[in-house]
Amino acid sequence: MPDVGDVVTARLVVAPYDDSTTAALVVTAPDGTLSTPVTSTGDGGQTWTAPLVYTLAGVWRLSWTVAGTGASVEHELVAVAPTPGASAGGRVYATTTDLANYLRAAPPLDSQQLLDAASQMLDSRVLAYCRYDVTGLGMPSDSDVATAISRAVCAQVAWWDEVGDHIGAAGAGYGSVSIGSVSLGRTTGSASSSASGGDAAARQIAPQVWDELRAPALHDKLALGAVAVPW
Structure with a gap:
C-alpha cells in the first residue's frame, strides 16, 4: 500500500494492440480533484505508463481510456495511507x-x-x-x-x-x-x-x-x- 508522498508509475497493459492504440489517464484524488498525467509507451502501444504523486491519504481512482485497437475503459482504486508516523491531529500529550x-x-x-x-x-x-x-x-x-x-x-x-x-x-x-x-x-x-x-x-x-x-x-x-x- 502506498503512502502519502510516494511517487509512483501508473501502468496499463493493453491487449490486443498495434500502432493505432492510444491510452489516456484521468486520476481522481480522494477530495474529488481531477488530473490528467502525461502517458507514454515504449513498446508500440502494449504498455502505457504515467507518473503520479499521491498527495492525500484516502482512495484514489485511476481511469484509463484506450482508443484504437484494444479500445476499452479500465478503472483501478488505490488506497493510500497517511505519511508514516504522522499525527492524526488534535492535542497529543506524549511522544x-x-x-x-x-x-x-x-x-x-x-x-x-x-x-x-x-x-x-x-x-x-x-x-x-x-x-x-x-x-x-x-x-x-x-x-x-x-x-x-x-x-x-x-x-x-x-x-x-x-x-x-x-x-x-x-x-x-x-x-x-x-x-x-x-x-x-x-x-x-x-x-x-x-x-x-x-x-x-x-x-x-x-x-x-x-x-x-x-x-x-x-x-x-x-x-x-x-x-x-x-x-
Missing part, C-alpha cells in the same frame, strides 16, 4: 520517545497512532474534567502537569499492549474509579451500574492513569471537578 522511556523498551511501530488515540481518549474522558493552566494551544503550561499527563497517556498505551486491544474488539468489564471528588463509572442502557463483562478492556481507563494524575507534584496544579463521568 514516541516518552513512550519508550515509560516502557523502558523499544516502542511498537504504531506508537504514534496509539499515542494519538490515547491522547484523544483521555482528553474527552478525563482531562475535560480537570482544571489546570494551559498554553494558547491548550497544552499544559506547567512542567509537572505536562509530565504527569504525558505519563498518563503512555500508561494508557501500555494498558492496551497488556490487554492486546486498543479499539475495543474484546469484551471485558470494569467497575468505578474515584479520584478526590471525581467519581467515574459506566452507564449501560438506561441504568447506571458497575460493569460486568459487557465492555471492552480497551475502553477502560488504565488504572495507572489515575496513579499518574495523583502524583504529589500535582498538588494545587491540577484540580478535579466534582462531576460524574458516564460511559
Whole structure:
C-alpha cells in the first residue's frame, strides 16, 4: 500500500494492440480533484505508463481510456495511507520517545497512532474534567502537569499492549474509579451500574492513569471537578 508522498508509475497493459492504440489517464484524488498525467509507451502501444504523486491519504481512482485497437475503459482504486508516523491531529500529550522511556523498551511501530488515540481518549474522558493552566494551544503550561499527563497517556498505551486491544474488539468489564471528588463509572442502557463483562478492556481507563494524575507534584496544579463521568 502506498503512502502519502510516494511517487509512483501508473501502468496499463493493453491487449490486443498495434500502432493505432492510444491510452489516456484521468486520476481522481480522494477530495474529488481531477488530473490528467502525461502517458507514454515504449513498446508500440502494449504498455502505457504515467507518473503520479499521491498527495492525500484516502482512495484514489485511476481511469484509463484506450482508443484504437484494444479500445476499452479500465478503472483501478488505490488506497493510500497517511505519511508514516504522522499525527492524526488534535492535542497529543506524549511522544514516541516518552513512550519508550515509560516502557523502558523499544516502542511498537504504531506508537504514534496509539499515542494519538490515547491522547484523544483521555482528553474527552478525563482531562475535560480537570482544571489546570494551559498554553494558547491548550497544552499544559506547567512542567509537572505536562509530565504527569504525558505519563498518563503512555500508561494508557501500555494498558492496551497488556490487554492486546486498543479499539475495543474484546469484551471485558470494569467497575468505578474515584479520584478526590471525581467519581467515574459506566452507564449501560438506561441504568447506571458497575460493569460486568459487557465492555471492552480497551475502553477502560488504565488504572495507572489515575496513579499518574495523583502524583504529589500535582498538588494545587491540577484540580478535579466534582462531576460524574458516564460511559
